[in-house]
Amino acid sequence: MSFEYSIRFSGAGGQGLVQIARIVAEAAAIFENKNATESISYGPEARGNTCRADIIISDGVIAYPKVKVVDFLLVLTQEACDKYISELSPDGIIVADSEINIGADSVDRKLITAPFKATSEEIFGAPVMTEIVALGFFAYMNKVIGEDAIQNAILARIPKNSEETYLKALNAGLKLAADKNTSSE
Amino acid sequence: MRDPLTRLTNRTALLGNYNRKYIHIISKNIDKLTSALDRHRLRDQVHLWSYSTEIPGEMDTVLSCASDTNDKLDLLGCYFALQFLQMNLRMVDIVKIELANSSERWRTGKRLMLEIGRTFRFLTKNYMQRLLDIFLSGENNVEYAVLGVGTRADQDDIDMGVIHDGSDDVHKLNLAFGQLSSEMLKKATRLHFHLSEHVGQNSLVASIDEYEDILKKGMYDFVIVTEMLGANLIMGDNSLFQQFKSRVTNRFYYRSSEKQNRYHEGYLRGILGEIQSLLNRPKSESTIAPKDDILRPIKTLLSALKLVYGVDKVNAWQIVEELKTENEERLSEYQTIEQALSFFELFRFLYQITVSQDEDIPLNEPGIAEMVARISEMFGFEQVGVVSAKDFMLVNYYEFLQSSNRAIDVLTSDLRSHLRKISIFRPIFLNEGIEYEEARGNIAVDFIRTSSFFKGITYWDDFLEVLNDDESDFYDNFIKGFTELTGTMKNIIGSGYVYGVVNDPTYALRLLVILGKRAQTQEGKDVFKYISDLFVDRLSELSIASNFFTRMVYSHPELLHSFYTLINWELLEKIADLVQEKPGPPELIGYHDQLLALVNIHYKSSQFFKRHFHPILKKHPIFIKNLPNRKKLKHFTDAFYSDLTTHLAVEKRIEHLGDFYDLEFVRVSLLAMDGVPCKVTDAEFIDFCDKYTVSLYEFCQQKVHLSLGYSLHSHGLFALYATGGHAREHGFDDDYDMIAILDSPDEAQIEYYNMIIAEMNTEILKRGILPHHRFADYFDSYIIPLEKLADYLCVDSDDRFIDKAQILCSRIMVGTPIIENKLQDEIITPLIFARHREFIEQLVSEMRSRHYEEDEVQRHDIKECSGGLRDIEMLLMMYKAKYKVRDPLSRKFLQRLGETEPENKKQFNYIEEHLNFLKNLRDLYRLKTAAHDVIDPHYLLSIAESMKYGNDHDSALKLYQEFLSRTDEASGVIGAMVDKINQ
Known part of the structure; x- marks a missing residue:
């Protein structure tokens, strides 16, 4: 039986969520030969306050790109958390920036928080790489795409001469996840 | 000799990183492809390592070997x-050659972009067509048409829509498009x-009936309509596409013969709001983004203009070409746009x-500036003297940006005029009543109900203009209509007016500021308050208040400032x-400080x-942007x-001088509110005030x-x-005491x-x-002749002593x-210094009489209480008279006294410190609470915060108690000093 895994990256417009969604979709499709689609908020919605980028990964045919129930939800802002948490599947994982207050809705769900923004600020002096740190965390935590595929997809998308910066951010995210994993064991 | 794949890989290194994925795809499959072609002896029929002009035939050849x-x-x-x-490598070579030899860079650019778009679409169309044939494997009985709806040359994604003939059996077709999408993502370009x-x-394909249904239900926005209007046939059934145009998109074109152009109007309102x-x-100060900076506004505008002038084209350059003919009057603007x-x-x-498929170009990021410099050379720019090719290109970038923004202004203004003429609201605005069954004759209700057709629309300038028009009775009717509503209806209709905040x-x-400014009657004030409350509730409910107000402080600071001045304290x-x-949104973070500064000033400052x-922020809204930065x-x-x-003009100089006073007043006040000590703010205040007075006199x-x-x-x-x-x-x-003296009795001079x-x-x-x-x-003249002043002060009396x-x-x-x-x-030497004992006695007597019976009010008066500012002033005046000093009663004078009477230095230091405490308290009370000298202990919280006592009620209480104890103590110290000086 074929599997289907739904991912939603959400936060504010301009936080690079579309970019990381594309990286994940390309990692799955190009570098792991899986079927994938991505669907993003557009127009006024995208320029508004919350922005989402959905990815579905499957080994079967994906007949429709919109996510109905989210298996993996990444939230980078409080607003996005408040808006999308109800769409998380009962077995889903929610990963949130440490600054976010998840609230009572997270009861019975697997919740992980990590300081993506703070890590970016610490390493790069600004929150500019928050989404790539979060992507590194996703690369470690998710069950369907390998870290190598994600790294290759990043290198095939980012501007030239910025490879070192992006890989540093990705590795910081991987480390955050590894530390989290060790501490929860 | 290197193998062809290595050569291609090396050449591809010239291109952006995203081209790597194609090398990955080739590396994985090239052996399989060459073997298959060799097996079928067809290798010489296919261009593998060079650009092909026979793509469809070669694709078929490749497929025949699988x-x-x-x-x-x-x-x-x-x-x-x-x-x-x-294709990409060829395009880069062509661009370099053609632009290097071009005298009109933009004209060459246009030709190249059309060629680039055509080539890319041709390649992708042939690829998609063959993929669909594979996925449908001859089993599809549904007619369909694939429409391209995005920018033709974009390689990062292809925006498309698929329409079908309405058959029930579309499952197979939908699955095929799902497979197409996955396969395109794996080996070519993502599909959207x-x-x-x-x-x-829940499908990637839709029938024309479905399109019609969502339009009837109003479940669409201008982004979707723009895509529909920009659709062109990529492949499939052309008759279906023609049906789509006649049944779906044609309704958005303006028809002068129609009484109402609802769809056309709705789309125009969406577009104008979007622009x-x-x-x-x-x-951004560090990033350029051609798409958002200008391409999106231009294309959005063209999409609207083509509907007004009946242009059927979908390509931006072709639309401009036709508009030049259809709207000849604006030829120059269209040329600029082109x-x-x-x-x-x-x-x-x-x-x-x-470089990268990203839309934002961060010029300060490592490596990017270098890449942009390379692009400028590709573009044909050259270094001249000290100016680099990159800088030349960026100057061109901003010049084109400015000129096209001016053209957009002119053309959007035309669109607004057109909208006013054709609007279905015209009868409401002209007070002619609306011609629908649902009309109630209540403007407040009819407007919002009629506008509900235009979901998500953000352009309502015409409505706001008529609401703000003093000549029209529209505003009065609006207030009357709203006031007449029942409680529930008020909530429904009022919410309707603020519902759109989520879009823009x-x-x-703007609506609220008009309602607030025009609210002269109690009804008007009530309506303003009611809708303002709903507005803030709506922002709060959507959790977007901070985003919204930050955006406003950037784009409409004067509007935001006006709103804050109009609302009540509770809402503030x-x-x-x-x-x-x-x-x-990251682009807003830099403006959040401005917002906080503005809100805090409104919230924590006195009248x-x-x-x-x-007034100064209204006249110079740019000041708002600098509020957080005192330097x-x-x-x-x-x-x-x-x-x-x-x-x-001298009148202009005087007007601007007044503005200078207000600006400086605000600036120095902000320093005081920041907690800067009063000896600093006093010096700054007097400095600008003297500048003002001297220039004003001049x-x-x-x-x-x-x-x-x-x-x-x-x-x-x-x-x-x-x-x-x-x-x-x-x-x-808050007053300004002056004495104007002329040493001449000449009436003409006076x-x-x-x-x-x-x-x-x-x-x-x-x-x-004042x-x-x-x-x-006394003299019935502002100007006092010196001689008369001497005569006047010679007379001994209580009031002359004060003078x-x-x-x-x-x-x-x-x-x-x-x-x-x-x-x-x-005057001073003979009448004051020579009789200083007498003068000091008069001062002592005045001081004692003031404190003879101190009531509760006086006890809280920073100026008049025992140990207050007045006592310090009078004490220093006694010393001035004693030592015959003409210096102002400043802090410097106190320091001089400490040097003159070293045995009393401790007391003078104490007086200086106490003066600073009282002065800080008084200044802050005036700036943050009210211009009263009598303090109310209940309003000391934000003052305690500025004076670094803390920001809770205990801190305010501590400040209050310190005021009482300090003035008590100072009263004793001053009393003792007065006794000593009066001995």
Whole structure:
């Protein structure tokens, strides 16, 4: 039986969520030969306050790109958390920036928080790489795409001469996840 | 010799990283492809390592060599990847050659972009067609058409919509498009199906009936409509596409024969709102983004204009070409748009093909600047002298941006006029009543119900203009209509007016500012308050208050400021709380400080402060942007002062001088509110105040000269003195005591200087400050002849004693030492210093009588209480008389006294410290609470915060208790010193 895994990256417009969604979709499709689609908020919605980028990964045919129930939800802002948490599947994982207050809705769900923004600020002096740190965390935590595929997809998308910066951010995210994993064991 | 794949890989290194994925696809499949071709002896029939002009035939050849479906997909994907890279490498070579030899860069750019788009579409169309044939495998019975709806040359994604004939059996077709999408993502370019996703029922394909249904239900927005209007047939059934146009998109075109053009109007309103929103977007200081900076506004505008002028084309350049003919009057604007379009599209293409597919170009990021420099050379720019090719290109970038923004302004203005003429609201605006069954004759209701057809629309300028029109009774009818509603209906209709904040809140804010400003009656005020409350509730409910207000402080600071001045304190408090959260979008974060500064000032300042703050921010909204940065404020006000004399008309100079006063008042007040010690703020206050007075005197003299046609020279016989708090170098008084002295009895001169002082008074009053002229009542003239003043002060009486004190404390602002010396020789020395014992006794007696019976009010009076400011002032005056000192009663004087009487130095230091405490408290109370000297302990919280006591009620209480204990103690110290001096 074929599997289907739904991912939603959400936060504010301009936080690079579309970019990381594309990286994940390309990692799955190009570098792991899986079927994938991505669907993003557009127009006024995208320029508004919350922005989402959905990815579905499957080994079967994906007949429709919109996510109905989210298996993996990444939230980078409080607003996005408040808006999308109800769409998380009962077995889903929610990963949130440490600054976010998840609230009572997270009861019975697997919740992980990590300081993506703070890590970016610490390493790069600004929150500019928050989404790539979060992507590194996703690369470690998710069950369907390998870290190598994600790294290759990043290198095939980012501007030239910025490879070192992006890989540093990705590795910081991987480390955050590894530390989290060790501490929860 | 290197193998072809290595050669291709090396050449591809010239291109952006995203081309790597094609190398990956080729590497994985090239052996399989070459073997298959060799097996079928067809290798010489296919261009593998060079650009092909026979793509469809070669794709078929490749497919003919495949053994099964997977093989077909791999071989075809590999061939596509090879041709894709050859295409891009060829394009870069052509661009370099053509632009290097081009005298008109934009014209060449246009031709190249059209060629680039055509080539890319041709390659992808042939690839998709063959993939669909594989996935449908001849089993599809449904007619369909694939429509391209995005930019033709974009390589990062292909936006498309799929329509079908309405058959029930579309499952197979939908699955095929799902497979197509996955396969394209793996080996070519991602597909986006926004249009079908929006319309279809959980499907990538949708029938024309479904499109019609969502339009009828109003479940669409201008983005979807723009995609529909930009659709062209990529492949499939052309008759279906023609049906789609006639049944779906044609309704958006303007038809002069139709009584109503609802769809057309709805789309125009969406587009106009969108253009406003795009152009008001915060511009980054380190990033350029051709798509958002200008391409999106241009294309959005063209999409609307084509509907007005009946243009059927979908390509931006072709639309412009037709508009040049259809709307000849605007030929020059279309030419500007065409040039900008060509420049920006080519620049964006070059960036995307050689650097990254990202839309934002961060010029300060490592490596990016270098890449942009390479693009500028590709673009044909050259270094000239010290100016680099990159800088030349960026200058061109901003020049095109400015010129196209001007053209957009003109063309959107035409669209607005068109909208006014055809709007279904026209009868409402003209008070003719609306011609629908649902109309109630209540403007407030009819407008919102009629506008509900235009979901998500943000353009309501016509409505706001008529609402703000004094000549029209629309506003009165609106208020009357709203007031008549029941409670529930008020909530429904009021919510309707603020519902759209989620799309673009500017409109709601503009509406509220009009309602607030025009609210003269109680009903008007009630309606304003009611809708304002709903507005803030809506923002709060959506958790977007901080984003919204930050965006507004960037794009419409004056509007936001106006709104804050109109709302009541409770709502302001609520907003102050909501905006503490940092805004989400990164481009807004830099403006959040401005917002907090603005809100805090509104929330935590007195009317005394706002008297200067409100008018100056209304006139110079740029000041808002600098509010958080006190240094920048100082630069701004310095520049403003230096610029005064560049105005030729004296009236203008005077007006700007007044602005300078208000700006400086606000700046120094903000320093005080920050907790900067009063000895610093007093010095800054007196500095600008003196500058103001001296310049005002000069400009008023020029004005009098112009009105009389002559001027008089005083020969050093005129002087203008400050007295009272201003003379003591204390800031933030609300009156301005002056003495104007002329050493001449000449009536003509007195009249002349009286005219100047009268002009000055008028201007000072405009600042909300009361000019007081000591002795003016007695002499019936602002100008006091020195001789008469001496006669007047010779007389001994209680009131003359106070007047002498005023003279002793005065400080010259305008005039020369000649008159100052005479004042000292003829009045101060003989009448005060020579009789200092008597003068001191009078001061002591005055001080004691003031405190004879101190009530609760006086106990809380910072100035008049025992140990208050007045006591310190009188004590220092006694010392002035004792030591025959003419210096102002400043802190410097206190320090001098410490040196003169070292045995009392400790007490003088104590007095200075106490003076600073009282002065800080008084200044802050005036700036943050009210311009009263009597403090109310309940309003000390924010003052305690500024004075670093803390920000809770205990801190306020601590400050209050300290005021009481300090003044008690000071009263004793001052009393002892007075006793000593009076011995």
